[in-house]
Amino acid sequence: MExxxxxxxxxxxxxxEFxxxxxFLTELDDYIGYYNExxxxTKLKDMSPVA
Known part of the structure; x- marks a missing residue:
């Protein structure tokens, strides 16, 4: 998590800057979607967490 x-x-x-x-909340929501999908x-063998 860190x-x-x-x-x-x-x-x-x-x-x-926001x-x-x-x-900020809109950008954060978009980023979390990007991060997860x-x-x-590298630790997941070049896959996203949702893949």
Missing amino acids: NFFGILKTELLYLQ DSIEH KRIK
């Missing part, structure tokens, strides 16, 4: 938050900070939080909490994980 690894997820580190990656989240690096790939989302440090790369952009205009509002709603904007499309982002390739």
